[in-house]
Amino acid sequence: MYIKISNLNFKYKNADKPTILDFTFNISKGEVVSIFGQSGSGKSTILRLLAGLETPKKGTIEIDDKVMVDDNVFVLPEKRGVGMVFQDYALFPHMTVEENIKFGLTKMSKSEKKIRVDEVLNLVGMKEFKSRYPHELSGGQQQRIALARAIAPKPSLLLLDEPFSNLDADLQWKIRQDLKEILEKAGITSIFVTHDKEDSLAIADKVVVLEKGEIIKIGKANQIFKDN
Amino acid sequence: MFIIKSYKHKKDVNDLFKLRDIKTNVNMWSVLSFVVIVLIILPTLNISLKLLNETSENWPHIKEYLLIDYIINTATIVAFGGAFTMIIGTSLAWLITAFKFPMSKFFKWSLLLPLAVPPYVAGFTYHGILNYTGVIQTFLRNNTNINVNQSLFNIMNHKGAIFILTLVLYPYVFAIVRSFLAKQSADLIENSRVLGKSPMATFFKVVLPISRPAIVGGVSLVILEILNEYGLFNYFGISTFSVAIFRTWFGLSDLDSAIRLAAIVMIMVLMILLLEKLMRGRKRYSYTSSKIRPIQPIELKGIKRILATLYCSVIFGFGFLIPTIQLLHWALLTYREILNVKFLGYLYNSLRVTTIATVIIVVISILIANYARIKENILTKIYTRITILGYSIPGAVIAVAVMIFFIDIDNNTYVIRQAISHNSTRLFLSTSLVMLIFAYVIRFLGIGYNSIESGFDKIGKGYFEASRLLGMSVTKTFFKVDLPMIKPAIISGFILVFIDILKELPLTMILRTFNFHTLATKAYQYANDEMIHQAAISSLLIIFISAAMIFVLNMNMSKGGRKNVYKNK
Structure with missing residues (x-):
């Protein structure tokens, strides 16, 4: 198991x-x-x-x-490698969508980070919101970003x-x-x-x-x- | 039965001390917090032990003849000062929150400005205005030939002290009640109006009762400030406890009696804190939801408009404008004599010790507040209590405690220091500014802590947890997530502490090194030597620096209010 x-x-x-x-x-x-x-x-x-x-x-x-x-x-x-999407999303208000997602990508080079950010944003269908701040997004959009942020480090x-x-x-x-689709794709x-x-x-x-x-x-x- | 119980107890102890938990709980934050807390509490413990020393020959005399005076003087001024600041502070807070009238926007922040005026400065300034050679009597004599009854114009008594303290301390009540009312829902007031109550009845039946915790909180601060006050009372020749501790210590060189007096003050302080707790009541009147519609000020009409502006102007005038103008006038008379390199030295000294102590306080506050919120347990609750304890201890008491503590350290480390270097003197730390800065930190840590703790409260723990799960340690999380988000709280804390230390007198007087002067000690020294005019420039600098900071603080707070999207977005 x-x-x-x-x-x-x-x-x-x-x-x-x-x-x-x-x-x-x-x-x-x-x-x-x-x-x-x-x-x-x-x-x-x-x-x-x-x-x-x-x-x-x-x-x-x-x-x-x-x-x-x-x-x-x-x-x-x-150190657990566990990702979590919080009930109120807890997106860092002082960081853009991109910065929020990059936050968890510590052991990657700059270009790797960029690629991974685009990957997960594509996955949740939010590519064009990269440079927005969390308060500029609707509730549903925030949730997608929170999901992308949690998935990005491959927990x-x-x-x-x-x-x-x-x-x-x-x-x-x-x-x-x-x-359901996103989780299936991410596996x-x-x-x-x-x-x-x-x-x-x-x-x-x-x-x-x-x-x-x-x-x-x-x-x-x-x-x-x-x-x- | 007994066996089962003890077995259960043993199991609990095992649960408490799992190696796993010790490993995860020992980190930089817990260790540093512990060290700081021990340092803060040690002087107080040290001085408490000395209470067991035998009494000196002075003590029976003090107890028999003087103590009752100290108690009556202190209690009278506390009672009236507390009552008047309560009335003025609360009424102004309601006026500013609920109504619009000419200049009401200006008064919203300028009514805080008397906080910038140290009580001893207001004391000697009003004395200078009112005495025989002062501006009022001179004017009357020269222009109208009226010779006034001197006793009517004598401010150096109990009534005068209460007048001065009310004028410069009411902002504590005003600020706390105003920010409390700003968080209340307009529904409350409107419901009362719809139910047929007049604005006056609404104030007494709804606003006053719900504001009780804030009012009590503000008045308690005023009372603690009065107990702490030394400069004003000494200048006016009123024997309160703070003055008595000084006199017994330096006049009679009787440390044991001074410690006993300090212990009595501490009992009074604890009684006040207990009373505060009781009077705040069990009810919590605050809203948990942040989605409230704040009270909208309504336009006053007719004579009421004028009366409201007049009332605010009178308080602002007496509390800030009149003393400042008088000081400016005296400054013009004396600047040639006073403004020199030496004076710049005092300014530099003030800014240096104040900045160092303030930075230390902010750092310690962040350290302990962050640790206390991460680990919510009985230990961190005790830490929090100890951190804010110092603010309720009058300066004179802290001065005694810190000085004895440092002399003890010096005596106990003398042998070791001698072994390292033969040139070591017996007194080492106790003749350095370390002692003064240490005392500032103990006394004002609570102010910084409260501000920073409320900053952490506002952002909650969600962001912290999210960051941990994204792979950041506690320390990295602090720098990347927490610190940027609590910046407004750090700025507020820094400013509040800075103003308080800049104005501080009793600690600085006792614990400064030889020939070390700050703006505060210099102003006080001049005034005490009947050179009031020469005291003006130092006093003005304290007032202007503090006033500028209050202005920045006000901007910072209203910006923080508008930008408060953190919690719910």
Whole structure:
């Protein structure tokens, strides 16, 4: 298995109940997985743990046979090779689209960077917006740039936190399709978090249903949502 | 039952000290923060231990006869000063926020200018205006033959001190309440009006109650400033605690009693801080959403227009314009005598120590604020408390603590220094400017810290996390992402600290090296030697530099407000 998560346990400092309880789950390379749950189910926390933004109380995470975290090891977020698209995109406001994307390309020559920026901008269909600033873009455009920025360094795992929550409802169907296409083209193992089963149905190969920090169902999207 | 409990406890301890976590938590930011915090807290701990020393023979005398005077003097001035600054500061803030009237745009920032006038400067200037040879009495004598009752024109008493302090300290309340009101929603006011309340009733029933936390915050700052004040009270001959600490220490050479007085002031300070917490109440009145429609000022009509302008003019006139014009006049009389190479030296000294200390404060503030936001835990909460502690400690107390601390260091390192070089003198650090700058840092760190922390609060943690996931370390993230985004907060912090240090008197007086003068000490020295005219140029320079900085600060803040697209875009 490409990504192995076993027995993950986590509690926020001020919470009295654990946020994540014995989370165990494996993902094969190239799979697109959706973590589905209501707000407060702990789904975003799983992403934060995978990214290294939180430290688990117990449990291990391995990516590509490398231990990211266990009782003795903690790989810092910048060393994990994990990309993330944040719910509010977090595009650096003082940098242009191009600078935002170049930001993560540290180990490349100037010309390599240029090529990679054009590649990912083509992928998300935003080539002509290269020199814009984030506040000059619409919500949907910002999301594409955030996606391009996360994909650019070729992460081994891509995380997307509620990718559709900040967009207008009538845009969602189109963007779902676009995202599905982009992820397929990029071929990156991805996990996205959502509270909308339509999202899971449209994009995910596999769905994990989370309730109060515990996995209650795992399976193919159409099987999971068959009953309701 | 007991066994289970202790087992659980042991497990928790293991969880706390995982090698993994120690490795990931020890980095440049955590180590430097720790070192700085220890340095800041050491002098205070050191002086607290000396409280256990036996009392000197002076102490019973001080306790029996003088202490009650110190308490009454300090408490009276604190009470009235606090009340008057509250009334003036709050009313001006509301007037400027809610109404348009002639010159209201100008008053919006110029009403902050009295902050540039150090209280001791305002004190001797008004004394100079009002005394027998002053401009008013001279004019009356020469033109109308009126000889006034001198006691009516004597400002060097409690009432005078309260008058001066109110005029130069109200901007604290004004600034805090105004910026609080600027963040309130217009809906609040309009709802009250729609529900049939007059503007007056709206002010008392809605605006005042919601502004309570801001008002209390502002008045607390005023009170801390009054407790800190030394120059004005000494010049006016009023024995407050700050003055008493000086006298006991230098007049009686009685350090132990001075430390005891300092301890009493600290108890008062802690009581005020506690009271502030209680009075702010449990309710939080601030909006979390940034998408509010701010209160739009409405045009005043008729006599109200004139009254509003008049009120602002009177406060601005007494707080800034009148003392500045008087000082300008005196400066014209004395510039030939005063402006020389020596004077340039004082200016250079002022700018040098102020700049060095301010830069250190800004750097430390950034260091600790960034570390505290990355690692939110009990330790960083304590760090934050310690960082802002210094601002509530009066200058005289910090001076005592820092001086004793440095003398102790010098004594304890003497042997080592002797071993290295035979020429070493017993006193080394305590006869250098390091001591003064160290004391400035402790006293004013809180000002810089608050400003920079609020800058970090504004941008949130999202950008930081995004940058980490794009492969940047904490330090690289800081320079590439955080620093450019908190620049406005850094500029504000720098300016606020700079003004405060430039005006500072008690620390500088005690901790400066031999023959080292700043603009502040020189102005005070001249005034104290009854050479008020000669004090004018130093005073004016302090006022002009500070006023220019307040102007820049105001521009910076309103620019920051307009450019505040960071958080939601």
